[in-house]
Amino acid sequence: MSKVILGIDGGGTKTHACLVDLEGNILATAANGGANWERIGVAAVQKSLDEIIDAVCAEASVSRSDIVDSTCALAGVDWEEDKKLLAPVISALALDGKCQLINDSFAALFAGIPSGIGCVSIAGTGGKSAGRSTSGSVQTMGMELGEGGGAGQLVDTALDLIARAHHGTKEKTALYKELPAAVGFDDPVEFFTAVARGRVSLDETLAPLIFSLADQGDAGAIEVVTKVAQQHANDIQGVVQQLNFEGSTIELIRAGGLHTAANRVFDEVFEKWIKATLPNMHMQVLDVSPVFGAVMHAAHRYFGSVSQDFITNLTSAAKKVEI
Template sequence: MEPLHLGVDAGNSKTVALLCDVEGRVVGQARSGNGDIYGAESARAATDSVVGAVKEALTVAGVSVEQVAAAAFRLAGVDWPEDRAYWVEALATRLPELTRCSILNDGFAAIRCGEPSGVGVAVIAGTGSAVAGRGPRGDEWSMSFWIQDAHGASGLVARALRAVYRAALGLGPATTLTGRLLRFFGYPDVESMLHDFTRREGPRRAFGFHASAAREVVAAALEGDEVASALARAEGEHLADYALVTARMVGFPLTDQGASREQMGVPVVLAGPVLGSEGSPVMASLLAALPTRFPAGRPVRAVLPPVSGATLDALADTGVAITPAVLDRLRESAPPPEFLAT
């Protein structure tokens, strides 16, 4: 019975599970809903999403859970020791046959997507944001709730809406974001939008609801709107700051000490649709800020989706060498982009 390896990436928009063999060939995949114990309707609902994705991936592959040699769960909402303890118990109860699994914040999933060794810092901007690092001595740390600014698509739109509301009161500059967001969400005026988004029993207050409008903020910034440009610039600068903090927490040197960045640079893997979209002003801001805030940081664009990074972690946990051939097979057999789209 050939051993398989399982990677799970769970966030607020979706949960994805991937199974591959020891050569990196994907044999099963599945996706489900919100897997964040902080963001789902309940911790039980998040557990159902994660366990459901795992079971469906096993069904697609036509194998049993006993065939999984190692599993790597990279889950949004694993922020404190009690969160990890919750998942240890939940997985032991729901998937007791998984005898070898690691559980970390979803930020760790992206490190191997740009740095196969798994040593580096990952900055992800998706529906939300995640920043995590694994240092040269194996130290691990995640920004988690130390992130004090709302980021990712959801945070970007929340700040854009605040700018629109302030502009409507005459307390902030006029912005094309007003017309863009009214059209996108389908409201006749700003007060109607504010009312619906904030009323006591409003259906639109859940985390991530606004995230789909991030494309409007990005488009406004690319067209030169000063308010949108400032929002994107601030997000990129904050993420560069968080990369520096994370690198320091896991023991990376923070300067190049005279060596070239190619020789000494700390890999900073950049992932997620907010950073990966074509012409992303958030990415441009981060790349501009990184050399001054974190001179030793070497930006690397993720070449695999985070769930593939989680699967690589599972392979590495059993001693499988993450060679270029393994990476190529994982990339070639991965689900199509539309399967992973948010």
């Protein structure tokens, strides 16, 4: 019988799975739609996970009984009651209890730091800041509860700013015209009316427009990007204050579209705020899929102590794989 380790990373819009052997060699990967129960419901998460496990097992020519340990790192797992809500889903995966459910931010952490000791700032469709030390782990609670919200927050902040510009309390910059135009409105009054009456909604797909305007020097867009970058930096400062990190350097993984877009304004503000209060923090942008961190997390559970050979095999192969 083959022995394999499974990692699953499920976000708001896509889910990735990866199977490796006990030496850390990648056997198969798979992808499908989102697995955030807050967005698609518990039943849809069950279907998504079942489908992706079937797909990755078929690709590797193994069965679920060959899986010796696994981690499901899912967006929306923010509270203990979320784990209880999804416990029947995990049980129904027929992995014989060899599966742990965690928030997807920790997959990104383990993907960038194989030991899982450090901090992670997620700024993608949504946002999450988390950290893990030898004494425990913490994570932020949600955008409605003081957390940086990634592209969603960026768009919400931009809407708030152009509304204030319409009221006359902020300057009308290019953002004031470009944001409504991006969703088909030339008349600001018609745009705001449609937003107020629920005929149009703005989503995270508008984030690249805001980043582009900031890069072009638009004062309104720069103000929006600055506010969101500062929020994400502040969240990391709060995480560090709650954890007892040993040693002189704290590792920070930056992941998600806002961190990987190489936007000058966002990067400069985020890094400046981090270095001002946490000068011993070493930052790096995640350059592999977080699903490999879910695999690493499961490997820690299975082996207790993961060998350097396993880490080297997995991390080197992960850089060559696109899912």
